[in-house]
Amino acid sequence: MxxxxxxxxxxxxxxxxxxxxxxxxxxxxxxxxxxxxxxxxxxxxxxxxxxxxxxxxxxxxxxxxxxxxxxxxxxxxVQCVLSDAPVEVDPQRSDNNLNYLSRSRQSSLTHCESELQTLGQTIPMAQAIALLAHSGFSARQVEDILNLPYEAWHKTWWCTLDAAGNFTVPFLRFIRTLRYPDGTYTIQYKDYYSQEKPSCFSSQxxxxxxxxxxxxxxxxxxxxxxxxxxxxxxxxxxxxxxxxxxxxxxxxxxxxxxxxxxxxxxxxPIQANCAVCGSQTCPMHGIADSPIVMCRQFYRDEFSTE
Missing domain, CATH: 3.40.1350 (Trna Endonuclease; Chain: A, domain 1)
Incomplete structure (x- = not known):
């Protein structure tokens, strides 16, 4: 205390x-x-x-x-983290695995849809790459997102915080890119979630x-x-x-x-001399041959004759 x-x-x-x-x-x-x-x-x-x-x-x-x-x-x-693997919906898999959800389980986790959000608008490629990488995507995912076909979406599972502050609440994120003739990009996304809308893309x-x-x-x-x-x-x-x-x-x-x-x-810690130290509560106080060389508590005793 x-x-x-x-x-x-x-x-x-x-x-x-x-x-x-x-x-x-x-x-x-x-x-x-x-x-x-x-x-x-x-x-x-x-x-x-x-x-x-x-x-x-x-x-x-x-x-x-x-x-x-x-x-x-x-x-x-950090408000949400990217799951390790891409989503694959397989009804033969156990729905205990986030990346292999049954269709009914996936539906229960994603029945709410957010509005379309813009992550970056008319930004150059270098900035788009940096923005996606900073958000948590791997180099391969960044490449896939920036080269999506027209009207295609990149889908990934993410986890957001539960009441205890642990990343355990899953949601599905769709992200797309709009490419312009001048070489710039607009990056947009929307989320599908169970109850509470994710508060941000990655961090605040x-x-x-x-x-x-x-x-x-x-x-x-x-x-x-x-x-x-x-x-x-x-x-x-x-x-x-x-x-x-x-x-x-x-x-x-x-x-x-x-x-x-x-x-x-x-x-x-500073260079110490226990023989002249004013920290009287220390067990090494006043000991001339103390092995202590550096100490956070040391200050010179103004009444010391040394």
């Missing part, structure tokens, strides 16, 4: 980089798996791991002339605010800053990186739609 985590001073006592800056540096150089961990392992989680597509972060984002946001994570929230862009809480900042001040940033950035998702929250404060932030993540997971 965050309430039992180690407290860090607002500023290092010997002028080292503050924990706030250490976290920002860690986020600035964070690899993809670290950013995904922020979204997945915060409390409560923002998203499940398998729902995250491309992801990136921006640190120290200007909001106004005098205000900045500690960070923003941008990611693609999302952004999450990152706020790093100083140790001495009050609950109300932190909440005010986050709400101000959420309003100006037009997003409800936010992660507060902090330590030493009380259980009551943690409940308060989470009740306001703010997820929590421990700063100890992000602070970069």
């Amino acid at each position: 965050l309430s039992h985590a180690l407290s860090y001073p607002l500023q290092d006592r010997d002028g080292r980089i503050t924990p706030h800056d250490q976290v920002q540096i860690a986020l600035a150089i964070a690899e993809e798996h670290v950013l995904k961990s922020l979204l997945v392992n915060c409390s409560p989680p923002i998203v499940k791991y398998h729902q995250i597509g491309a992801i990136s972060s921006t640190i120290g984002v200007p909001l106004t002339a005098r205000k900045t946001i500690d960070g923003i994570i941008q990611f693609e929230s 862009p999302q952004k999450v605010l990152i706020e790093i809480k100083p140790q001495l900042e009050s609950f109300s001040k932190t909440l005010e800053k986050i709400n101000y940033s959420r309003e100006h950035c037009n997003t409800e998702k936010a992660i507060l990186i902090c330590n030493s929250l009380t259980d009551l404060e943690a409940q308060g932030f989470m009740s306001q739609g703010i997820s929590l993540y421990s700063a100890t997971e992000l602070i970069l």
Whole structure:
């Protein structure tokens, strides 16, 4: 729990980089798996791991002339995934296999039809290829789609999310291309589904605010800053990186739609000397021959004579 985590001073006592800056540096150089961990392992989680597509972060984002946001994570929230194999309707096959459905089972899964949607309009071939590949189609499927005969449709099974956030709800997607004399393409599709219309073609862009809480900042001040940033950035998702929250404060932030993540997971280790370290709760505190070389908790004790 965050309430039992180690407290860090607002500023290092010997002028080292503050924990706030250490976290920002860690986020600035964070690899993809670290950013995904922020979204997945915060409390409560923002998203499940398998729902995250491309992801990136921006640190120290200007909001106004005098205000900045500690960070923003941008990611693609995957809403549906392409099934591994093309559809083949075979009444002799078990309808437990998505790719070999009986006609009655297929009908029950596809009795609703969406309106015709446009994925790309009068776009050059290179852009059409990139758009289809980004949507999840293989190179062979992209080639087949772009070379469809006039009025033909390419048919594939997809899965969308169930209530638990797993890709288990199947639907059938028809996609076609219109080719023009100038070499451009228009790509259109429609879906056949059981109950709920798929929300998008593949993924939707999302952004999450990152706020790093100083140790001495009050609950109300932190909440005010986050709400101000959420309003100006037009997003409800936010992660507060902090330590030493009380259980009551943690409940308060989470009740306001703010997820929590421990700063100890992000602070970069620095060169340490246990003999002069001010972290008195550490079992290696004051040990001159400690084997510890790098540590996230180290700061120099201002009363040390060494």
